Amino acid sequence: MLGLVTLYNPNPQEASENIKRYIHDIDKLIIWDNSPIEANIKQQVIDLMTDEKDHIVWHGDGQNKCIAPAINFAWEYAKEQGYDLLLIMDQDSHWANFSFYREKVEHYYLTGNKWTFVPYIAGNDNWVIFNEVHFKRVFINSGTIIPIEILNAIDGADETFALDALDHDLAIRIQKAGYQIACITCCMLYHTVGHPKRSRFLNLFTNDYGRERTYSIAKTHLIKYRKHKSWFTAYEKRKIFKEYxxxxxxxxxxxxxxxxxxxxxxxxxxxxxxxxxxxKTKR
Structure with a gap:
């Protein structure tokens, strides 16, 4: 199993602690650093991970290339080095018990289930758990484990969606290629999105994204809708319009x-x- 985590101006202490929760249960970790060079994130993180540095491949050129290029870089690396599975992680996610998650994924994968695997996301998934495996239509990137053969089948990530709507596009293309997305419900990941806050007026919740993310979200989710329009249910179409x-x-x-x-x-x-x-998009 190859791991990939993307960083962008993280708190080095928090990022390293989150990474330490899973790095010893994977074979190699690519740290894709989108931070500016002057932030010196590499040195700060590596200094906190002296026992883990042999497990790390660091990539960063000072440019913020977001997530899709990172996934494609990791996919090519995985093919070259003979990895079977790719774990995708976010800097703000932390595991309750990653060893247990890997154990479950290996069990299902090695018994012939070529699924894309996702954990139960604390605070985001709010459905009642009945079974250990729950098949989903969409996922978030963080915590997802994709078999390399599935990435081969869909020709990697579509870099039209460098950041926003990338997870939804991946999920849809995976299913269009004939594969399923399996949530291992007994495995939990804690994930923070944006800078959440509530307003005093109407008690509205917002992730409070700035101008650039506001633009990106509006643009890419509309492209996603147009690209996969026939795949969405009527309920999902309404949800896209209402939410974004x-x-x-x-x-x-x-x-x-x-x-x-x-x-x-x-x-x-x-x-x-x-x-x-x-x-211009990948089908």
Whole structure:
């Protein structure tokens, strides 16, 4: 099992502690550092992980290339080095018990189940657990374990979705290729998204993303919708509109700062998403 974690201006102490929760249960970890060179993240993290440094391949050139290029880099590395599985991690995620998760994944994988594996996400998954394996239609990147043969089948990540909507696009393409996404419900991952806060007015919850992320989310989720329109159910189509556009507009107006700037980026993202050439995407 090869691991991949992406970093962007992390708290070095927290990032290293999160990594230590799983690094000894995988064979190698690629740390893809999107932070600027002057932040000196590599030295700070490595200094906190002296016992683990032999397990690490560090990649960073000072540019923020987000997640999709990192996945494709790890996929190529995995093929060259003969790995079977790729674990994708976020810097803000931490495991309750990764050893148990790997044990479960290996059991199902080695008995012939060529699934993409995901854990139960604390605070995000809110459905009632009945079985150890629950098949899902979408996942978040962090905690996902994808067999290399599945990445081969879908030709890796679509870099149209460098960050936002990448997980949904991957999940849909995996299923279109004939594979299933299996949530191992007894394995839990704790994951933080953005900088969550609640407004005093209407008690609205928001991840409080700035202008660039507001633009990216609006654009890429619209491209995702156009690309996979026939795959979505009517309920899922309504959910996309409500979550990424209607509620985002309400959150900007009533719960977020920089209202005018973010409204402009929301509108620009919608416009660019509507006019994006779908021929540039991977099917």
């Amino acid at each position: 556009y209607m509620w985002k507009l309400i959150r900007i107006i009533f719960a977020e700062e920089d209202k005018l700037g973010r409204l402009k980026m929301l509108i620009k993202g919608i416009w660019d998403g509507m006019n994006y050439d779908l021929k």
